Amino acid sequence: MSDLLLKMEGITKRFPGVLALDNVDFDVYEGEVHVLLGENGAGKSTLIKILSGAYEKDSGKITIEGKTVEIVNPHHAQDLGISTIYQEFNLVPYLTVSENIFLGREPIKGKIVKRVNKEIMKAHAKKLLLDLGVDIDTGIPVYRLGVADQQMVEITKALSMKARVCIMDEPTAALSANEIEELFRVIKRLKKERVGVIYISHRLEEIPLIGDRITVLRDGKNIGTVSAKETRMDSLIQMMVGRKIAEVSYHKERSIGEELLKVKDLSRKDGLNNINFIIRKGEVVGLAGLVGSGRTELARAIFGAEPFDEGKVYVSGQLVEIKSPQDAVAQRIAYLPEDRKLDGLVLVRSVQENITLPSLKRISHKGFIGRNIIRKSAKEYVTKLIIKTPSLEQMTMYLSGGNQQKVVIAKWLCSQSDIFLFDEPTRGIDVGAKAEIRNLIRELASQGAGVLMISSDLSEIIQICDRILVMYQGTICGEFSGEDASQEKILECALMGKVVRG
Amino acid sequence: MKKGANKDTELLELSKSIVTNRILINKIKQGLQKYGIIIIFFFVFLIISISTPHFLTKRNIINILRQVSMVGIIGCGMTFVILLAEIDLSVGSMASLVGVIAAFLQVVKGANTFIAITFAIIVTFTFGIVMGLIITKVKVHSFVVTLGVLSIAKAVALIISKGHPISGLERPFRFIGGGMAGPIPIPFILFIMIAILSYLILTFTIFGKYIFAIGGNIETSRLSGIPVDRTKILVFGISGLMAGISGIILAARINSGQSIAGEGLLFEAITAVVIGGTSLFGGVGSIGGTVIGVFLLGIIRNGLNLIGVSPFWQKVFNGALILLVVVLDRMRRRIRVY
Numbered sequence: 018m019s020d021l022l023l024k025m026e027g028i029t030k031r032f033p034g035v036l037a038l039d040n041v042d043f044d045v046y047e048g049e050v051h052v053l054l055g056e057n058g059a060g061k062s063t064l065i066k067i068l069s070g071a072y073e074k075d076s077g078k079i080t081i082e083g084k085t086v087e088i089v090n091p092h093h094a095q096d097l098g099i100s101t102i103y104q105e106f107n108l109v110p111y112l113t114v115s116e117n118i119f120l121g122r123e124p125i126k127g128k129i130v131k132r133v134n135k136e137i138m139k140a141h142a143k144k145l146l147l148d149l150g151v152d153i154d155t156g157i158p159v160y161r162l163g164v165a166d167q168q169m170v171e172i173t174k175a176l177s178m179k180a181r182v183c184i185m186d187e188p189t190a191a192l193s194a195n196e197i198e199e200l201f202r203v204i205k206r207l208k209k210e211r212v213g214v215i216y217i218s219h220r221l222e223e224i225p226l227i228g229d230r231i232t233v234l235r236d237g238k239n240i241g242t243v244s245a246k247e248t249r250m251d252s253l254i255q256m257m258v259g260r261k262i263a264e265v266s267y268h269k270e271r272s273i274g275e276e277l278l279k280v281k282d283l284s285r286k287d288g289l290n291n292i293n294f295i296i297r298k299g300e301v302v303g304l305a306g307l308v309g310s311g312r313t314e315l316a317r318a319i320f321g322a323e324p325f326d327e328g329k330v331y332v333s334g335q336l337v338e339i340k341s342p343q344d345a346v347a348q349r350i351a352y353l354p355e356d357r358k359l360d361g362l363v364l365v366r367s368v369q370e371n372i373t374l375p376s377l378k379r380i381s382h383k384g385f386i387g388r389n390i391i392r393k394s395a396k397e398y399v400t401k402l403i404i405k406t407p408s409l410e411q412m413t414m415y416l417s418g419g420n421q422q423k424v425v426i427a428k429w430l431c432s433q434s435d436i437f438l439f440d441e442p443t444r445g446i447d448v449g450a451k452a453e454i455r456n457l458i459r460e461l462a463s464q465g466a467g468v469l470m471i472s473s474d475l476s477e478i479i480q481i482c483d484r485i486l487v488m489y490q491g492t493i494c495g496e497f498s499g500e501d502a503s504q505e506k507i508l509e510c511a512l513m514g515k516v517v518r519g
Numbered sequence: 520m521k522k523g524a525n526k527d528t529e530l531l532e533l534s535k536s537i538v539t540n541r542i543l544i545n546k547i548k549q550g551l552q553k554y555g556i557i558i559i560f561f562f563v564f565l566i567i568s569i570s571t572p573h574f575l576t577k578r579n580i581i582n583i584l585r586q587v588s589m590v591g592i593i594g595c596g597m598t599f600v601i602l603l604a605e606i607d608l609s610v611g612s613m614a615s616l617v618g619v620i621a622a623f624l625q626v627v628k629g630a631n632t633f634i635a636i637t638f639a640i641i642v643t644f645t646f647g648i649v650m651g652l653i654i655t656k657v658k659v660h661s662f663v664v665t666l667g668v669l670s671i672a673k674a675v676a677l678i679i680s681k682g683h684p685i686s687g688l689e690r691p692f693r694f695i696g697g698g699m700a701g702p703i704p705i706p707f708i709l710f711i712m713i714a715i716l717s718y719l720i721l722t723f724t725i726f727g728k729y730i731f732a733i734g735g736n737i738e739t740s741r742l743s744g745i746p747v748d749r750t751k752i753l754v755f756g757i758s759g760l761m762a763g764i765s766g767i768i769l770a771a772r773i774n775s776g777q778s779i780a781g782e783g784l785l786f787e788a789i790t791a792v793v794i795g796g797t798s799l800f801g802g803v804g805s806i807g808g809t810v811i812g813v814f815l816l817g818i819i820r821n822g823l824n825l826i827g828v829s830p831f832w833q834k835v836f837n838g839a840l841i842l843l844v845v846v847l848d849r850m851r852r853r854i855r856v857y
Contacts, residue, residue, distance in 0.1 A: 320742070322741070322742060342741055342742050342743070342744045343744045343745075343746060345744065346743070346744025347744070352742060354742060359736075359738065359739075360736075360738050360739055360742055361739060361742075362736065362739055363731075363732050363735035363736040363739050363740070363802060364735065364736065365735045365736075365798075365802040365803050366731060366732065366735050366802060370728065370731070370732070373728075374728075374732055374739075374740070374743045374745070375743040375744050375745075377725040377728055377729070377745075378725060381724075381725045384724050384725055384726065385723055385724055385725075386723060386724065386725055386728065387723065388722075388723075428743065
């Protein structure tokens with residue numbers, strides 16, 4: 018076995034009223050991927066932030082390559098060889114790839130007037146990227162790169178700082194299937210360089226593919242460290258939640274009614290091509306495809322957020338004109354965006370105000386609205402969806418990810434929508450809440466709503482959808498019924514754009 | 520088995536205590552944010568009352584009430600604008616313009632008071648609507664648009680007045696600025712009526728709710744089917760309207776239309792709104808806060824005058840005050856977001 022790189026012993030961290038970490042042990046060996054698992058609030062981020070110098074620990078000991086260290090700030094952590102790649106990247110959008118990699122450490126030329134030696138910098142950057150087997154032009158500004166490439170630049174930057182421990186926080190959250198493969202290849206490369214990787218992810222199915230060991234945190238405690246290859250997924254989930262969740266099986270016998278939404282020959286110049294489909298009452302239709310295949314664009318086009326150029330949309334058989342979200346809401350269409358915080362909630366306003374937002378016009382009396390009406394309308398859905406909030410007046414920014422998502426759903430239930438367009442509804446929320454959201458979506462359908470659900474989680478799509486549409490480069494390239502869909506078939510279709518009859 | 524059950528109840532208790540703790544901390548925080556300004560107000564009030572005997576005289580108080588009314592009315596409009604996370608820099612020169620137009624119509628063209636005032640206010644309301652249209656439809660930042668209108672309104676006022684005050688208003692006009700209803704000055708009554716109306720609009724109409732939502736997150740609001748553009752345009756119209764009303768009072772008080780009369784109003788209105796707890800980042804704030812902010816600013820200025828601080832130094836003081844408040848707002852936001 019290789020050498021011990023990092024050892025954290027008895028780490029404790031207390032916030033006012035919360036014991037975030039309780040005597041946690043954690044270690045990383047050279048050339049190892051150590052996965053850190055746990056529901057939201059289990060203490061993963063706190064542990065990572067202590068390691069990267071963002072937080073100070075209350076007690077405990079950190080040893081790096083045998084030397085005890087006190088990490089005082091993020092810069093110090095970098096000097097010690099600890100690099101963190103956060104979900105939100107820390108790149109400067111308008112600087113080039115090579116400038117970003119060497120930001121603050123640019124090679125200098127000239128004796129009297131010191132200036133950046135761009136040639137050397139470019140050459141270094143190129144070599145680093147080549148070493149990783151990544152093909153990115155070092156001269157283009159970072160904002161023009163896709164998410165996956167930006168992540169590669171971050172990793173390269175970490176390597177260029179001679180990182181010994183590389184922390185990756187949900188690195189696959191925004192990546193498509195083939196980008197994930199590419200990332201895993203790079204991680205394996207890092208392992209060869211004897212770098213220790215701490216890997217945080219909500220996607221359980223990818224862990225056996227990349228992880229060596231898994232440590233599960235729950236309520237700030239280390240529940241146990243197990244081998245990634247030999248541990249079954251259900252026992253991991255059990256460790257995470259502390260209780261056994263029965264695998265939810267959704268009845269496939271459903272009463273599917275008449276047509277609710279029909280999209281005919283919909284096109285938009287920048288990437289939607291001749292799209293046709295229908296959603297019926299009581300039906301959950303999945304929309305699979307790689308990131309960038311046009312799934313979100315399609316949902317936003319139907320909703321009027323970015324109107325389409327050509328095509329027709331029918332609601333309950335009636336041709337409707339949707340030029341703005343206002344028109345869509347009037348047709349009882351709901352869109353639940355992927356980024357809840359950015360597009361789904363007004364974080365500085367209360368739970369009740371958020372829930373009633375799209376319904377204000379309906380529940381008001383000629384534009385006037387009393388506090389009681391708002392409270393009553395919101396309360397109904399807080400109870401119905403079991404939204405955990407200390408009060409209806411609580412600002413939504415203080416809720417957990419799962420509860421925030423429920424507020425967004427409550428918004429559209431309150432506005433009595435019939436057609437729900439979900440964009441990655443379970444991304445970034447913890448396992449327990451995921452199951453709840455899925456149940457909710459099924460329940461919506463069973464009460465007569467029509468649901469279009471975009472998801473990158475194929476097992477989720479297969480689990481809860483009646484039909485699955487697959488998008489490829491702006492067109493719908495395949496359709497499967499829920500019964501005979503398999504992850505392989507869908508993935509093949511999404512990757513190749515082949516029409517495979519399910 | 521039994522041990523497990525014990526642990527569960529323990530955990531439950533722990534999570535309960537955490538939640539109640541958090542609620543308590545939030546309540547204290549929110550309480551301080553809400554009522555901190557009132558405490559400061561009484562503190563300042565007390566200090567000024569002790570340090571000068573002229574402060575609590577009837578004449579001085581009436582003077583203060585008149586003074587705060589003009590800032591206050593503009594401040595109500597500005598609260599709407601800042602709640603939207605926008606800014607309206609044109610209010611000061613609009614107030615001057617209104618006075619000049621009304622005085623010109625009355626003194627030069629011989630129009631009666633009602634017509635002169637109505638026409639002048641319609642002009643600023645229209646200016647506001649046009650600014651709103653440019654901001655929403657052409658998508659130019661309100662800072663730039665209202666800065667442009669600031670300059671235009673000022674220039675139009677100069678053109679009409681040829682740079683001289685237009686004096687000699689009729690009595691009913693002057694009454695708006697100098698009149699009393701019993702012991703209370705007319706401008707103050709107007710201010711309070713407008714403040715109450717603004718409060719009711721923000722609290723009990725969907726238009727008000729839209730303002731908070733749009734200021735808090737414009738994209739979420741758009742995706743929730745809210746008429747974002749219409750709301751914004753109307754708010755700028757309201758801001759113009761308030762600047763107009765304030766400008767009429769100003770002209771009535773100084774018995775003339777002057778092209779530079781309203782210059783100080785912009786700065787004071789923004790300061791009052793921000794001191795009153797309305798966030799420059801939008802979505803959070805209240806009319807009540809603005810009213811207290813206006814009073815606080817009013818008594819500070821009055822107090823400094825009475826104590827004999829030079830007006831030059833007063834400007835330094837006012838500037839420092841707004842910087843302090845903006846820094847506090849920024850810090851408050853940082854704590855909230857992270």
